[in-house]
């Protein structure tokens with residue numbers, strides 16, 4: 001574009017297109033509403049009517065949801081060469097949702113459509129016929145107004161990459177409210193992960209702020225688009241570390257039109273039984289160890305007993321008999337399948353009945369289905385089943401393992417040391433398993449037992465965030481739910497803060513049941529400015545993991561380190577100063593200090609509630625424009641302290657103040673940016 005009048009003409013054309021798109025969206029929204037009103041009456045049976053009604057309603061809500069939002073963020077123009085293939089000389093607007101008029105090709109195509117991938121991936125050297133990539137700028141408060149656009153003439157060898165002005169503006173935009181989607185600015189290496197096939201499990205090792213969570217959520221949205229039918233049946237689950245994190249990310253998928261994804265903490269996935277007991281650290285370590293799976297397998301196996309007596313089933317004028325030896329053979333055959341315990345029990349029952357059926361047939365009778373059912377439930381058959389392959393509840397078995405040293409010793413022999421067994425033992429066993437209080441680790445074990453009795457229902461795809469923090473036994477709980485599905489595993493070994501955090505991905509992926517999932521590293525940091533990130537990265541050698549170093553794409557931001565004799569006063573002063581700029585503010589301190597700081601900060605005038613005081617152990621996955629870190633040495637002193645401190649020092653989007661009275665941890669001393 002060369003002259004001012006060319007630009008004016010182009011802008012006018014864009015405004016006209018925008019008006020047409022808005023009109024089409026309004027029409028779609030009205031039309032969807034009408035279909036909701038009539039759809040329920042036209043559908044045949046009640047089930048179809050309900051499903052259709054629900055679908056239409058959510059579609060209508062979705063369309064009505066943000067009528068004032070930006071309807072697209074980019075445009076691709078293809079050239080007339082053969083490289084453009086079927087897109088030769090075409091032009092496509094790309095947005096969060098497809099927008100179409102009553103007839104004709106869509107005005108805006110979905111960012112997940114196959115051709116949209118080129119918007120994210122085409123480069124000057126690899127442009128697939130794309131001549132121009134255009135990005136649009138919008139005001140952020142609704143109604144969104146078009147503020148301009150930015151062209152990349154790939155056909156002239158131009159490619160902005162991370163230097164795009166609109167990308168920089170988006171990354172640097174203050175964070176208010178929950179996490180936003182990144183559809184307008186997905187980077188090529190992120191897009192490859194987002195669009196991997198459904199049957200492809202993958203693992204993303206990414207340093208702080210490299211977009212792991214964003215990639216996982218966009219991948220969920222992509223899969224629901226590309227494999228909608230399959231996943232509507234099997235479902236998609238997102239597992240996050242804690243409720244605060246889930247609240248923070250909760251708006252992203254609905255904004256992308258996908259409200260049907262379950263987003264849960266792992267504890268919630270395991271069930272709604274509350275954890276009331278607290279383990280000693282030693283007990284928790286053993287309970288989370290993968291060897292517990294073997295202990296449980298053996299404990300279940302030990303419940304199975306050889307038949308001691310013959311079975312006699314009176315049947316009309318016959319007495320059908322099966323010898324103890326025959327029963328033992330059937331039991332061995334049922335066991336050989338290595339099936340879940342409950343399924344094995346049913347298999348054994350079916351084998352006993354088949355044996356009796358053969359007996360009856362020897363008398364010239366031919367039993368029917370009802371006979372088979374009745375015999376399977378007859379008293380003598382049930383007695384054999386209960387004696388040889390008893391029903392068991394997970395709580396019952398775990399209570400025996402934790403409360404009866406001999407039972408544990410038998411199941412754990414050669415697997416757990418004596419000291420480990422002692423650590424597991426309940427000091428005061430409850431009177432009955434029904435009155436037992438369970439710890440968080442017990443809930444994982446109960447899930448393991450339940451899964452060994454019967455496989456749980458699974459998901460078509462599971463996104464696991466902060467996966468480095470899962471214990472082997474927690475990984476197995478995820479694996480059980482993705483036996484027939486795939487996983488997106490997201491994490492950063494450097495941010496492992498649990499006592500059982502992974503130190504390498506190979507073992508973790510094996511526990512997750514996907515040992516062959518490829519591990520991809522993301523190393524471009526979109527959250528933390530370079531000055532803050534390089535300060536945090538000084539801790540990396542202390543963390544004893546091998547990870548690629550994250551480099552920030554951001555040159556803005558500020559870091560100030562102050563020595564403050566009166567910490568509370570200094571925090572108040574820094575927070576007041578922070579409130580003069582836009583965006584969210586977090587004060588992060590060691591858990592035991594956070595409460596007192598919260599009280600001190602009540603005096604600060606914060607009409608929009610932009611300030612949050614948080615304990616260091618609860619900030620994982622979150623981000624704030626301005627972070628005030630209080631007394632790093634205290635944060636680093638607790639269990640996995642350096643890892644916690646690394647997480648804390650990587651939460652700031654723009655500015656970070658570090659306040660300390662005690663000496664700083666060694667890696668942060670010297671050469672630190674000066675205070676004001």
Ligand SMILES: Nc1ncnc2c1ncn2[C@@H]1O[C@H](COP(=O)(O)OP(=O)(O)OP(=O)(O)O)[C@@H](O)[C@H]1O
Pocket residue numbers: 170171180181182185186187190206207208209210211212213214215492495526527620621622623650
């Ligand atoms: N391509 C992108 N364009 C714009 N913003 C991005 C992009 N990728 C990531 N971001 C932003 O960077 C921030 C960090 O992303 P995200 O929380 O997904 O990172 P993470 O790797 O999960 O970080 P952490 O490990 O610290 O939790 C978010 O605000 C996200 O929106």
